[in-house]
Amino acid sequence: MEGLLKVRDIVVSIANNLNTRDYMNFQQINKIVHDDHLNGDVDDKYWARKLLLMGLRKTYDTKIPDSHLKDNSDNVLREDSTEVFEHIRTFPSGNAKQIFKLFYRCFQPYCKKLLQNNLAHFFPDKYDDDPVVQVKIFNYIGRYNKSNINDIEEFQRIEQNLVILKEIFVNSVLQEMEDNFGVAKYEVVSKFIHVLLLCHEEKNAIEFFKSKADFSLEMDMPDSHFDHEGLLQVESLTNTLSSMGDFLNSKIKLVDILFEDRYPVVLQFMEGFIQETVLDLINVLFGSDDTKLTNMPTVYRQIKEKLCDELLESKNAGPDFHKTVKEFLDMYLEPIIIKYMNIQPQEFEREVSKQFESYRKEAAMKEKETNEQIYNSLKDQSFDGSNITDDKNDFLSSFTKIFKLPNNEKQKTQEQLQLAYNLNLISNNLQNIKTFVSLDLCYKVVQKAQHKTDEMYTFHEVKNVVGTMRLKCQEVFKILINQLSSSHVRPAFEKAMTLLKQYDSNEIQRVELKLEGVETQVEPLVQFTELINIGDIILQMISIFYRDELIQKNMIDKNRDFLNDVVQAKKSFEIQLDDYVAEGLNIGINKLMDEVEFVFNTVQIPTDFNPDPKDSDFSRREIKPTQCAEKIVELLSNHSFLLTGATDKGTIDVYQQEIGERFFGEVVKHIKKNFISADGAIFLICDLNCYYDFVAYKLKQKNIVPLFAALKNVAQLYIISGKDSKELGKMISDVGRFHGIFSQEEIYEFVERRSDWVRVKRDVEKVMYGLGVKDCTIM
Incomplete structure (x- = not known):
């Protein structure tokens, strides 16, 4: 055996698998083990490993706070047991043993009690009424006990008894919470919830709150919010949602008192409320009747207003509380919204x-x-x-x-x-x-x-x-x-x-x-x-x-x-x-x-343009447009401006131009259907001037004005005396006079309507073509 203890690697390997007490005894077994093998860097590594298991970090700063190295009395050590992990989070290289001593003195006495199953009067008297300190010590004992992992039996026994003790502790805390909640001492309950949270008993804390925040226990919802005709009763729905909103606001206030911002509860509670209560309301409202889904926007607006917008701010939920609640509502209502939109x-x-x-x-x-x-x-x-x-x-x-x-x-x-x-x-x-x-x-x-x-x-x-x-x-x-x-x-x-x-x-x-x-x-x-x-x-x-x-x-x-x-x-x-x-x-x-x-x-009578000179009425006839022309212009006026104000200007222009062009054609046909004398031509001129004035100054469609200007020149074909047939022939030959509107053939057709055409035809054609009938020789 002594030979093995001279081998450094064997000694170090044995030492690394010993608990604190056994390690210190083994270190003292002889001078060689103490001075040559388990000293200096090897010894520091042993203690450093324990500190690392406890969650401390190693640094290479060799300076150690004096307050941690002083020789503390028992009372001071117990005082440190509530704060030592807060003050010491790192340890310097080469001083691991000295740091471990502080934790050992603080928590080994507790571990000893747990090993011996001595759970009565576990804490000093000064901590009996302070569950916050007690739960801190529980947590620190758990951290400290991890340094005992080398002795698995001792580690497990301490751990098991610590669990038992914590269960007893948690049950007593829950009972205190129940008693104080019953008399509305919410500040005291808040302190105990804080204890549960420190004890990592979040689930118990939340379940306790849920047991005190059951909507179904506080009010009943109506069976339906529709009348016998199937119409949504908005007032009834508003009242129900207002009651829900009041309930939620009361619980938001309660959560802020009980949990403050130490643990998020409100958002989780809101999500559960939406899942269980809001969706249940939606099912009551619509069921399987898709015809009622048309009311979904109204229902959604009411829900958003009462169960989101009008909720109080929450310290527990944070600054984005309302935004998050809306996201919850949207997420859970999405299927019914999609269904509504589809129909x-x-x-x-x-x-x-x-x-x-x-x-x-x-x-x-x-x-x-x-x-x-x-x-x-x-x-x-x-x-x-x-x-x-x-x-x-x-x-x-x-x-x-x-x-x-x-x-x-x-x-x-x-x-x-x-x-x-x-x-x-x-x-x-x-x-x-x-x-x-x-x-x-x-x-x-x-x-x-x-x-x-x-x-x-x-x-x-x-x-x-x-x-x-x-x-x-x-x-x-x-x-x-x-x-x-x-x-x-x-x-x-x-x-x-x-x-x-x-x-x-x-x-x-x-x-x-x-x-x-x-x-x-x-x-x-x-x-x-x-x-x-x-x-x-x-x-x-x-x-x-x-x-x-x-x-x-x-x-x-x-x-x-x-x-x-x-x-x-x-x-x-x-x-x-x-x-x-x-x-x-x-x-x-x-x-x-x-x-x-x-x-x-x-209305246009033959004598309008071809009057009988012997007629006594003719000499007294006023030179003005005929009754027919006046009626025509009145007719056109009544119809040409019907679209004004009824449609766009482009359509109006096309419409008026079409009327003008078509009317031009009708006038041309009308002239060619009448016999026109030199005496009657003045009345044709009056009529054509009347048509021209309507087009140029009332209709104001520039594209068709030249058409009626050419017609005015056509009237000149009739006013020329039959005795001046050569001048008439020249006029027919002067196509430019008619602005290219009429061809020579068309002008000829107009001239054929002269009442004296039979008499002037030969002379006119001679001027036009340079010869007459007598000039032709038949071979």
Whole structure:
């Protein structure tokens, strides 16, 4: 044995596996072991290893605080046992043993009691009433005992008894907390919670608080917050959430007293409350009834207000308390929010479709009643209908059955009644064309879409649902466009187009049976303009909705999503309305030109431009535009400015230019249909000047002014005397006089309408072509 003790490595290996007491005894076994093997650096490493196991860090500063190295009395050592780990966190190289002595003197007596299972009067009397100091000592004993790991049996026994003692201690602390909480001594309870936290009994501390913060024990929630009609009772919901908010605020105050900022409890409590109570409320509210989900934005706003915004600040939760609570609410409510959003487009489409369908049925019923009234009014003008009891819809068959008239008279009356009925229907519908589209209904539908998107926008701060929100709001917009187009606007314009095409003022003039108080001489363009104006207002509403609800709220990025089907739907709707407007205006201009032609044919008499010089009235005739020209200009004036204020300037210009160009063509045709004498030419000049003044100074469309300027020059072809045929021929040959508007052939056609053309033709053609008929030689 003595030989082994001379081997340094063996001695050191044995020493490193001994506890403190055995090591010190082994060190003293002989001089060689003490002086040669277990001294100096080897000895320091042994003690340093124990300090490292206790959680201290080694430094290479050899200076040791004097207060730690003094020879302490027993009382001082016990005093140090509550603070030694706070004051000594490092140890210098070469002085590990001296530092370990301080911890040994402080905690070895406690370990000795634990080894001997001597747990009575474990602490000195001065610590009996101070659980904070006691728990500190428990924790320090545990750290100190780790230095005994070399003696596993002793280490485990100390550890086990320490656990038992701590359990007894924790139970006594919990009992103290219970007793003091019962009498509302929350400051005392806070001290004991602090003890539990120091003892690493966080779970016990939290469970104690939870046992005192059970919402279900403090109040009952109503079974439902909806009335018998399925409407959300907001006041009832507000009261429930206010009670929850009051409960939470009382617990926030309590947590701040009990835990202060020593351990986070409020956030954990809030998350649990949301999981258990708030989600239970959501289930009570909606259950499996998806139709009630439309109230989700209101419910969310109420929850956010009462259970987040109105919560008190919390020292325990920290400065981001409200932000974190909102994140919890958003996270747990996310599934129900997504579900709500998924059903909104379909719900919107169902509601809007129902509204349009209801309007169609109501309009159809009104139209049927009006048609019957029209028929009865017309029928009563010709017959005594007191005995009619048959189906009013089968107008002609009922007429045939009731009236016993000769066949030829019956047939004539039938035809007249049918014609009058059809034309009066057209007239009545044209007069009511603006009712084809209900601006009020369109406004309500757009408002409903706006309400839907506004409600979904409630969740724009819920991070994980923003993508869904954008898609669903876009979907609502597309449904809005589609429903407006297919269910209302398109049918209205198509019906209007049909009426415009059917309208014939000539037919209406021939009708003998007319409704009293109803003007059958309707103006299609006037009525269609009403529809254009309504369409323009609808476009404005759509544009405002698109701008305010989709662009400004970032539902769509107009700079990046220009190919988005939402943008395309909007453009398609605009193009569709533009096409209807263009087609309707074209039809209207056609009808306007029909009116112009009708006035030309009925009001312009042959003697206007070719008067009889022998007529005594001719000499007294005032030189001014004819009655026909005045009526034409009045007709054009009434129709050319209908679009002012109803649509954009570009459309108005195109419309007015088209009227001007088409009217120019009608004037040309009209001139070529009349015989014009030199005496009557002055009146043609008056008429053409009247048309020119209207175009140049009232219509103000510069592109068509040259057309009517050229027409004024055409009038000069007639005022030249027949005796001056050479001058007339020169005029015809001077194409430049007509600004390139008319070719020589067209000018020739105008000249052919001179009343004296037969007499002047030969001389005119000789000037034009350089020869006459007598100059031709037949071979």
